[in-house]
Amino acid sequence: DGGITQSPKYLFRKEGQNVTLSCEQNLNHDAMYWYRQDPGQGLRLIYYSQIVNDFQKGDIAEGYSVSREKKESFPLTVTSAQKNPTAFYLCATRTSGSPSDTGELFFGEGSRLTVL
Amino acid sequence: AQKVTQAQTEISVVEKEDVTLDCVYETRDTTYYLFWYKQPPSGELVFLIRRNSFDEQNEISGRYSWNFQKSTSSFNFTITASQVVDSAVYFCALSEARAGGSYIPTFGRGTSLIVHP
Numbered sequence: 626d627g628g629i630t631q632s633p634k635y636l637f638r639k640e641g642q643n644v645t646l647s648c649e650q651n652l653n654h655d656a657m658y659w660y661r662q663d664p665g666q667g668l669r670l671i672y673y674s675q676i677v678n679d680f681q682k683g684d685i686a687e688g689y690s691v692s693r694e695k696k697e698s699f700p701l702t703v704t705s706a707q708k709n710p711t712a713f714y715l716c717a718t719r720t721s722g723s724p725s726d727t728g729e730l731f732f733g734e735g736s737r738l739t740v741l
Numbered sequence: 742a743q744k745v746t747q748a749q750t751e752i753s754v755v756e757k758e759d760v761t762l763d764c765v766y767e768t769r770d771t772t773y774y775l776f777w778y779k780q781p782p783s784g785e786l787v788f789l790i791r792r793n794s795f796d797e798q799n800e801i802s803g804r805y806s807w808n809f810q811k812s813t814s815s816f817n818f819t820i821t822a823s824q825v826v827d828s829a830v831y832f833c834a835l836s837e838a839r840a841g842g843s844y845i846p847t848f849g850r851g852t853s854l855i856v857h858p
Contacts, residue, residue: 629785658845667745667747667850668832670845670847681841715784715785715786717786724841724843727774727844729776729791730786730788731788732778732785732786732787
Protein backbone atom coordinates (compact mmCIF):
# COMPACT_ATOMS: atom_id res chain seq x y z
CA ASP A 626 0.00 0.00 0.00
CA GLY A 627 1.20 3.50 -0.78
CA GLY A 628 1.20 5.86 2.11
CA ILE A 629 2.81 7.51 5.06
CA THR A 630 3.72 5.49 8.13
CA GLN A 631 4.35 7.12 11.46
CA SER A 632 5.67 5.21 14.43
CA PRO A 633 5.21 4.71 17.22
CA LYS A 634 1.52 5.57 17.43
CA TYR A 635 1.79 6.21 21.18
CA LEU A 636 4.93 7.05 23.11
CA PHE A 637 5.60 7.84 26.72
CA ARG A 638 8.76 9.54 27.82
CA LYS A 639 10.24 10.77 31.04
CA GLU A 640 11.27 14.38 31.37
CA GLY A 641 14.82 15.01 30.21
CA GLN A 642 14.84 12.23 27.62
CA ASN A 643 15.17 12.71 23.89
CA VAL A 644 12.76 10.76 21.71
CA THR A 645 12.65 10.19 17.96
CA LEU A 646 9.44 9.88 15.96
CA SER A 647 9.63 8.04 12.68
CA CYS A 648 8.00 9.07 9.41
CA GLU A 649 8.38 6.89 6.32
CA GLN A 650 6.68 7.36 2.96
CA ASN A 651 6.52 5.30 -0.22
CA LEU A 652 4.64 7.88 -2.28
CA ASN A 653 7.86 9.09 -3.92
CA HIS A 654 7.06 12.61 -2.74
CA ASP A 655 9.88 15.12 -2.53
CA ALA A 656 8.64 17.32 0.28
CA MET A 657 8.01 16.26 3.86
CA TYR A 658 6.69 18.18 6.86
CA TRP A 659 6.25 17.87 10.62
CA TYR A 660 3.33 19.52 12.37
CA ARG A 661 2.42 19.61 16.03
CA GLN A 662 -1.24 19.54 17.09
CA ASP A 663 -2.41 20.68 20.52
CA PRO A 664 -6.05 20.76 21.64
CA GLY A 665 -7.66 23.95 20.42
CA GLN A 666 -4.44 25.10 18.72
CA GLY A 667 -4.70 23.69 15.26
CA LEU A 668 -1.57 22.48 13.49
CA ARG A 669 1.72 24.31 13.81
CA LEU A 670 4.70 23.73 11.52
CA ILE A 671 7.87 22.42 13.18
CA TYR A 672 10.23 21.61 10.29
CA TYR A 673 9.99 20.89 6.60
CA SER A 674 12.19 19.44 3.91
CA GLN A 675 11.75 20.09 0.22
CA ILE A 676 14.56 17.83 -0.94
CA VAL A 677 16.92 15.20 0.42
CA ASN A 678 19.74 16.56 2.60
CA ASP A 679 17.98 19.88 3.08
CA PHE A 680 15.46 21.08 5.66
CA GLN A 681 14.12 24.35 7.03
CA LYS A 682 12.78 25.51 10.38
CA GLY A 683 9.08 26.09 10.65
CA ASP A 684 7.21 28.28 13.09
CA ILE A 685 8.01 26.34 16.29
CA ALA A 686 11.35 24.58 15.67
CA GLU A 687 12.91 25.23 19.08
CA GLY A 688 13.57 22.01 20.97
CA TYR A 689 13.24 19.83 17.87
CA SER A 690 15.68 18.45 15.31
CA VAL A 691 15.28 16.55 12.03
CA SER A 692 17.30 14.86 9.33
CA ARG A 693 16.58 13.99 5.71
CA GLU A 694 19.19 11.51 4.58
CA LYS A 695 16.78 9.54 2.41
CA LYS A 696 13.83 10.62 0.32
CA GLU A 697 11.56 8.17 2.10
CA SER A 698 12.38 9.15 5.66
CA PHE A 699 12.08 12.30 7.77
CA PRO A 700 12.55 11.49 11.48
CA LEU A 701 11.78 14.08 14.15
CA THR A 702 13.69 14.18 17.43
CA VAL A 703 12.02 15.84 20.36
CA THR A 704 14.86 16.94 22.60
CA SER A 705 14.92 17.63 26.30
CA ALA A 706 15.09 21.33 25.41
CA GLN A 707 11.47 21.25 24.27
CA LYS A 708 9.62 22.71 27.24
CA ASN A 709 6.19 21.25 26.61
CA PRO A 710 6.54 18.23 24.34
CA THR A 711 3.27 16.45 25.14
CA ALA A 712 1.30 16.70 21.88
CA PHE A 713 0.08 14.92 18.77
CA TYR A 714 2.66 14.97 15.98
CA LEU A 715 1.69 14.72 12.34
CA CYS A 716 3.97 14.02 9.41
CA ALA A 717 2.91 15.10 5.94
CA THR A 718 4.23 14.95 2.40
CA ARG A 719 3.68 16.84 -0.80
CA THR A 720 4.38 15.71 -4.33
CA SER A 721 6.96 18.29 -5.28
CA GLY A 722 9.67 20.02 -3.34
CA SER A 723 9.40 23.05 -5.57
CA PRO A 724 8.80 26.16 -3.44
CA SER A 725 6.04 27.18 -5.85
CA ASP A 726 4.13 23.94 -5.32
CA THR A 727 0.73 24.85 -3.95
CA GLY A 728 -0.76 21.39 -3.87
CA GLU A 729 -2.36 19.61 -0.98
CA LEU A 730 -0.54 17.78 1.78
CA PHE A 731 -0.89 14.07 2.49
CA PHE A 732 -0.83 13.12 6.16
CA GLY A 733 0.16 10.15 8.28
CA GLU A 734 -1.95 8.96 11.18
CA GLY A 735 0.16 10.74 13.76
CA SER A 736 2.15 9.92 16.87
CA ARG A 737 0.92 10.86 20.31
CA LEU A 738 3.73 11.74 22.70
CA THR A 739 3.14 12.00 26.42
CA VAL A 740 5.80 13.21 28.81
CA LEU A 741 5.41 11.83 32.32
CA ALA B 742 -2.46 38.05 14.24
CA GLN B 743 -4.18 34.80 13.45
CA LYS B 744 -4.20 34.23 9.72
CA VAL B 745 -6.99 31.67 9.68
CA THR B 746 -9.88 31.98 12.09
CA GLN B 747 -12.34 29.20 12.70
CA ALA B 748 -14.51 30.78 15.34
CA GLN B 749 -16.66 27.70 15.91
CA THR B 750 -14.80 25.38 18.28
CA GLU B 751 -17.48 22.71 18.31
CA ILE B 752 -20.78 22.22 16.49
CA SER B 753 -23.34 19.60 17.41
CA VAL B 754 -26.17 18.67 15.03
CA VAL B 755 -28.64 15.88 14.50
CA GLU B 756 -28.37 13.68 11.45
CA LYS B 757 -29.89 15.14 8.27
CA GLU B 758 -29.43 18.72 9.41
CA ASP B 759 -27.42 21.07 7.22
CA VAL B 760 -24.35 22.60 8.85
CA THR B 761 -21.95 25.37 7.83
CA LEU B 762 -18.39 25.62 9.09
CA ASP B 763 -16.97 29.13 8.97
CA CYS B 764 -13.48 30.12 7.93
CA VAL B 765 -12.14 33.68 7.81
CA TYR B 766 -8.61 34.35 6.62
CA GLU B 767 -6.19 37.24 6.58
CA THR B 768 -3.55 37.91 3.94
CA ARG B 769 -1.96 40.80 2.08
CA ASP B 770 -1.02 38.66 -0.91
CA THR B 771 -3.04 38.71 -4.10
CA THR B 772 -2.06 35.11 -4.85
CA TYR B 773 -2.97 32.58 -2.20
CA TYR B 774 -4.66 29.22 -1.78
CA LEU B 775 -7.30 27.98 0.60
CA PHE B 776 -7.90 24.42 1.74
CA TRP B 777 -10.26 22.36 3.81
CA TYR B 778 -9.14 19.14 5.50
CA LYS B 779 -11.08 16.58 7.52
CA GLN B 780 -9.54 14.83 10.55
CA PRO B 781 -11.51 11.72 11.54
CA PRO B 782 -10.87 9.98 14.88
CA SER B 783 -8.09 7.92 13.30
CA GLY B 784 -5.95 11.06 13.25
CA GLU B 785 -4.74 11.63 9.70
CA LEU B 786 -5.95 14.72 7.89
CA VAL B 787 -7.75 14.10 4.62
CA PHE B 788 -7.72 16.73 1.88
CA LEU B 789 -11.16 17.95 0.78
CA ILE B 790 -10.69 20.96 -1.47
CA ARG B 791 -8.28 23.64 -2.69
CA ARG B 792 -9.22 27.03 -4.15
CA ASN B 793 -6.92 29.70 -5.51
CA SER B 794 -7.48 33.40 -4.94
CA PHE B 795 -8.40 34.04 -8.56
CA ASP B 796 -11.27 31.60 -8.66
CA GLU B 797 -14.28 32.64 -6.63
CA GLN B 798 -16.62 30.11 -8.12
CA ASN B 799 -18.44 28.13 -5.51
CA GLU B 800 -18.01 24.40 -5.65
CA ILE B 801 -20.27 21.48 -4.90
CA SER B 802 -19.20 17.89 -4.42
CA GLY B 803 -22.02 15.61 -3.42
CA ARG B 804 -23.27 16.77 -0.02
CA TYR B 805 -20.33 19.16 0.38
CA SER B 806 -20.25 22.73 -0.90
CA TRP B 807 -17.86 25.61 -0.48
CA ASN B 808 -18.56 29.35 -0.61
CA PHE B 809 -15.50 31.51 -1.31
CA GLN B 810 -16.00 35.26 -0.92
CA LYS B 811 -12.97 37.51 -1.25
CA SER B 812 -14.98 40.57 -0.23
CA THR B 813 -15.39 39.13 3.26
CA SER B 814 -12.20 36.99 3.25
CA SER B 815 -14.24 33.91 3.94
CA PHE B 816 -14.19 30.35 2.70
CA ASN B 817 -17.12 28.57 4.33
CA PHE B 818 -17.92 24.89 4.09
CA THR B 819 -21.46 23.49 4.13
CA ILE B 820 -22.48 19.89 4.63
CA THR B 821 -26.01 19.16 3.47
CA ALA B 822 -28.03 16.41 5.13
CA SER B 823 -25.27 15.59 7.61
CA GLN B 824 -24.49 11.99 8.53
CA VAL B 825 -22.85 10.40 11.54
CA VAL B 826 -19.79 9.63 9.39
CA ASP B 827 -19.28 13.38 8.96
CA SER B 828 -18.28 13.61 12.62
CA ALA B 829 -14.68 14.84 12.63
CA VAL B 830 -12.52 17.88 13.16
CA TYR B 831 -12.41 20.12 10.10
CA PHE B 832 -9.50 22.42 9.39
CA CYS B 833 -9.34 25.41 7.10
CA ALA B 834 -5.87 26.37 5.86
CA LEU B 835 -4.26 29.23 3.96
CA SER B 836 -1.19 28.98 1.74
CA GLU B 837 0.63 32.18 0.92
CA ALA B 838 4.24 32.67 -0.12
CA ARG B 839 6.56 32.53 2.87
CA ALA B 840 10.14 33.81 2.95
CA GLY B 841 11.93 31.90 0.21
CA GLY B 842 8.76 31.61 -1.84
CA SER B 843 7.44 28.40 -0.33
CA TYR B 844 3.69 27.90 -0.16
CA ILE B 845 3.18 26.00 3.07
CA PRO B 846 -0.26 26.03 4.64
CA THR B 847 -1.11 27.74 7.90
CA PHE B 848 -3.97 26.00 9.64
CA GLY B 849 -6.88 27.30 11.64
CA ARG B 850 -7.64 25.83 15.05
CA GLY B 851 -10.26 23.50 13.67
CA THR B 852 -13.98 22.97 14.22
CA SER B 853 -15.13 19.76 15.83
CA LEU B 854 -18.36 18.57 14.22
CA ILE B 855 -20.47 16.04 16.09
CA VAL B 856 -23.40 14.52 14.23
CA HIS B 857 -25.86 12.68 16.44
CA PRO B 858 -28.00 9.86 15.06
